[in-house]
Amino acid sequence: MTLLSKRVIQQIDASRPLEASLWGWRCFQIGLFLLPSSALLASLLLFPSLLMGSWRSGRPFWSDPWNAPLFLASLLMVIGCFSSYSGSLAWVGMGNWLPFFWAFWGFQPYVSSADARRRSALWLVAGSFPVVLTGLGQLWWGWQGPWQVLGGLIIWFMTPGGEPEGRLSGLFDYANIAAAWLALVWPFALATLIQPGLSKLRRGVVLALVVAFVTALVLTESRNGWGALVLALPIVLGPPSWPWLVPLLVVGLGLLFVSVVPGVPLLLQDPARSLLPEGIWGRLSDSQHAGERVLASTRLSQWGVAVQLIAERPWLGWGAAAFSVIYPLRTGQWHGHAHNLPLELAIAHGLPVALLISALVLALLIVALRRGLSRLFDRAWWAAVLTLMVLHCTDLPFFDSRVNIAGWILLAGLRCLIRPVRERSLDSALGVDA
Template sequence: MSTVVVQFCALFERLRQRLALGCPDAASPAGWLLVQLGLLLLPSSALLASFLLFPALLLGSLRRECPYWRDPWNWPLIAAGLLMLLGCFNAYSGGLALSGLGNWIPFFWAFWGFQPYLADAKARRRMALWLVAGTVPVVVTGLGQLWLGWQGPWQVLGGLIIWFVAPGGEPEGRLSGLFDYANIAAAWLALVWPLALAALVQPGLKRGRRLLVLAVVVALVAALVLTDSRNGWGALVLAVPLVLGPLSWPWLLPLLALALLPVLLSVLPGVPTLLQDPARSLVPESVWSRLSDSRYASERALASTRLSQWSVALQLISERPWLGWGAAAFSVLYPLRTGKWHGHSHNLPLELAVSHGLPVAIAVVGLVLALLVVSQRCASMSLFDRAWWAAILIVVVLHGTDMPFFDSRLNIAGWMLLAGLRSRIGEPRSNDSVTVL
């Protein structure tokens, strides 16, 4: 028994030493270990990840050279947080308004507190790889539920953690894995896809490791396709030129355009039958019918469509533009006005404006867009920084027609990515290693 204990302790020490490598100067060494393990567990369990990420966040907030309120990038979040609190006093949604702040205000702090762990390109690369590695259980369980008939619930820690893996996917026939719904699984896989692609094409990778990464990437792409999410399919295409970089565009963009031409001809309205029929013979019916929404168009009532939800959201904003109706108010008001229930407006800027008012929506959305623009221009980008930037852009695009951030795992990952963009701004050029493909 003593020999086993000694071997285990030696293995643990080697793992600790390996995790300790690459810790940025401004980061807590203990927090550095916790963040890596937290990101590894995040796709599988937000609860387990939080037990690691929360103390890392506390450590990342201590002994900072620049206090929270002195960083101009935090000022929009401070203003938004104060307005959100003020709006709770006259919220239509009552107590839901106060509890709904949990989706926002703690993450305004996390945006700042995680920055020391993402202070250089090497640190961001390591965190990206942990997110890719942590996604493997999502892919495996998703493929298992569709191809092998796996189903939950699966429990660990005496029922503290329960995975409700739906047999055949949720909804039926669409991969959902460890997530509650296929569109949420697709959002997570779309977020990780640019990071996985960067891991695959990075130079200097040994053959055995590249084959392993290739297997993970192929499985991830298969899982993303099987979610049957149009947003996810779009993310597959969008990420490729962004990650590979401008030097690849002269040959890559024409190739992508040629590959997408049959898909466009098969789904765009007004295309002559002479062109559309051959295109649909090349493109799988499951793809062109999903993209054209022909499977569901005849079944949907107007009140169940995005256009109806956005129209009602705009009406609600016009009625209370300054402080909004309170968090979760849309789910209360939409049934009263349409007779159909929907939990949100399927658009993040609209949802923010309905819940907390136009000033809050402008502050938060403006901050994210400014981070994307400024971080892209401030210095030359390494391969993994391009992938990091692409992941944020994909998350932004996804929130134009859906609201995956209501899943806590995506919310945590999204704010972690935003913290990485903030850390990149002002980073010395000598710290950036440009990867040319």
């Protein structure tokens, strides 16, 4: 083994939590790095790490009270499948949930310490730059797919000019999904830039990469993605930044509000718009699409139909994918989901399931916040979970397996953050400098 390969292995093994097996830790980290590029390649490593993490877990699944809502939700989901409107689709749709309930518990050994969560965050950031690079290449240099590896086992269908046209999508199928991924990684990228201890050269390199990262997120033209850029700033930077950051955000968001809200006098709106890029206020006000969209294609219509469906079958729901079947019958427009996760859960599996899972996520966020977020990367971790929660209020990026996997790993880390654990890594226990 060469000196270089030994050094690489030492870096990969650094910060391993006491609860994690050596090979499980290695597979988990490399899987995180590959996740943005390929769910298949990442799963080939993350699944073995999940098995090893489950084997090495210090407590059985049923002994942790935080798993109880997921266990109860699983039972209700399975019962509902027997009387579902969507038939076999209901059973297929369970793949979006039941394996990830297990992952929430099984991945916890790999994110059980602050050092491990920081290392995991850095792997997600590093693995996301192929998304940034291909997205910029797609828009600026005309890159296009399909690109394939392993004899066509993995294919990236990359549309020249973005999907939709003019919006960055990179290695993802659609710009909004690319934005969701970049948004959940953005708090970690920001934390990487401002962390203490970096040399001037390294900080300069990280700054260049973060600028490219923000540029890519802006070019997705996702309003949710733009909001995530702002949302993470005060959380990651922390209270010391608030005296100067909050006034800046208030002024900036105030100008944005004046420039996009209908009914504001032109005497105020025109100057506000002159201070902002037209692409931003135009996209937020939907001025380029005004009058073109019928009511049935809007979020409000989808949510209205969703509430009706929930009222008709509130306890066990209609079954997974039922919304995509029923909505066209009632409106004449097709949409694959309700663009709101609690509503989608309630339609598919009933109100009790929606309340159990939503309450679990909210409780994790609230308890973690009350415990305090003194560490930089723990604040970033909390911000990433909050960002995902907000994104799922108006869209459902979790249908992309990469976002779904990352989301449950983030929730696992948040569970570990609020549990008193031994915060030292295996390296520190052995007296090794990580």
